[in-house]
Amino acid sequence: MLRHPLLNEPYQPDLRSWIGGFIGYDMPPALDAELSRYNPNDPDDREHLILHYCLERFHARENFRHRHQLVEVLQAALDDPDFDFQKVWEPMEDDDQWPAGWPAQIDDSRDFFQRLLQAARQRWHDDLIRARLPSLAQCRAIPARDRGSRDWLFSIDNPEAWKAIFDVAATPYDLHTPGPRFHGEQLSVQLAGPLPGQSLPSTWPASQMLTHCRLDLKIHGISELHASGTRFDGHMRTQLTRLKPGYYLRLEIGFDCVIECVAQSVRIANVQGSREEDRHEQQL
Structure with a gap:
């Protein structure tokens, strides 16, 4: 079984694993100011956030098998026409904090994750091929x-x-x-x-x-x-x-x-x- 790269437990990512860099308790002011420069509802800013935050934030210990599992979770959600992507952005705790400059509502959240899948398949192309190799x-x-x-x-x-x-x-x-x-x-x-x-x-x-x-x-x-x-x-x-x-x-x-x-x-x-x-x- 694939183990978490930092914790002694099985690796079981969900869609919030993709956007975890945008939310957190007591977000550092510098990160808040940096992320607040972008509007996730703007198409160009959306692409930038995906490429430079969603795909680059993962820990160095995460290998091609972790990336493959992340993509599998994302693909499964997009294959479900009834999946509610808006719920992914809802804070799980009262003290969860989004960037202060972001809008209250993420428009067309499915589009965000669809773009994310396309970018991940392009950037992680070699890793995803390796994950399909036989044992x-x-x-x-x-x-x-x-x-x-x-x-x-x-x-x-x-x-x-x-x-x-x-x-x-x-x-x-x-x-x-x-x-x-x-x-x-x-x-x-x-x-x-x-x-x-x-x-x-x-x-x-x-x-x-x-x-x-x-x-x-x-x-x-x-x-x-x-x-x-x-x-x-x-x-x-x-x-x-x-x-x-x-x-x-x-x-x-x-x-x-x-x-x-x-x-x-x-x-x-x-x-x-x-x-x-x-x-x-x-x-x-």
């Missing part, structure tokens, strides 16, 4: 025949980065990594190894033939991740499954390391090619 348990249940082939490199978002250097449609299998780097909800892995000899273009002169590759594998928008093992460096075996949307990625590294994740996008970058003799010269 790791669901991905593990995918039949082996549907999990992708060894040519994982050409199932990712931008195989053109590879073809621009090598012009071959084959994934090198014998790749090694010094270890993954985690950056919050992102993961990157440096990879290097020989190219499959049988896939090299026959038009390459022997003296110019690229025999080794180096690239970065970048995973963005991770929604769920599991890692186990003790050594995260060494030979890497990759299994990549394209989802709709997103990806399921399984990395087996070294002797016992396994990294599994579900992510919004997987791409490669910094693709480089070299000749084997160049590597020897660099080591001397």
Whole structure:
């Protein structure tokens, strides 16, 4: 169950969660003066309040799953033609305080929340996609025949980065990594190894033939991740499954390391090619 980002309780937002920044007990004078500059019944001011207060006030600990649940609550209310949006603005306590300069009545309150939904879907687009990704348990249940082939490199978002250097449609299998780097909800892995000899273009002169590759594998928008093992460096075996949307990625590294994740996008970058003799010269 999704937990509240600040309280030790389940996260159960309602429509007042969206407008909580406009109401409160003993509102600071500076905030009251700031909000009183805007009229929520004016279309332009309404857009400003939505973008700069409703969508930006949420706590940093709220993640994409909290945002998805907020949008679900809002969508459900808008789907109900009889929902009374005016009641959302009514103070729950006698000491609740709205901005002093605001009108006593919010006109066409449904329009306010309709605009709010549209803006949230645009600004939180990536977060809402991530929230729809399947769980790791669901991905593990995918039949082996549907999990992708060894040519994982050409199932990712931008195989053109590879073809621009090598012009071959084959994934090198014998790749090694010094270890993954985690950056919050992102993961990157440096990879290097020989190219499959049988896939090299026959038009390459022997003296110019690229025999080794180096690239970065970048995973963005991770929604769920599991890692186990003790050594995260060494030979890497990759299994990549394209989802709709997103990806399921399984990395087996070294002797016992396994990294599994579900992510919004997987791409490669910094693709480089070299000749084997160049590597020897660099080591001397």
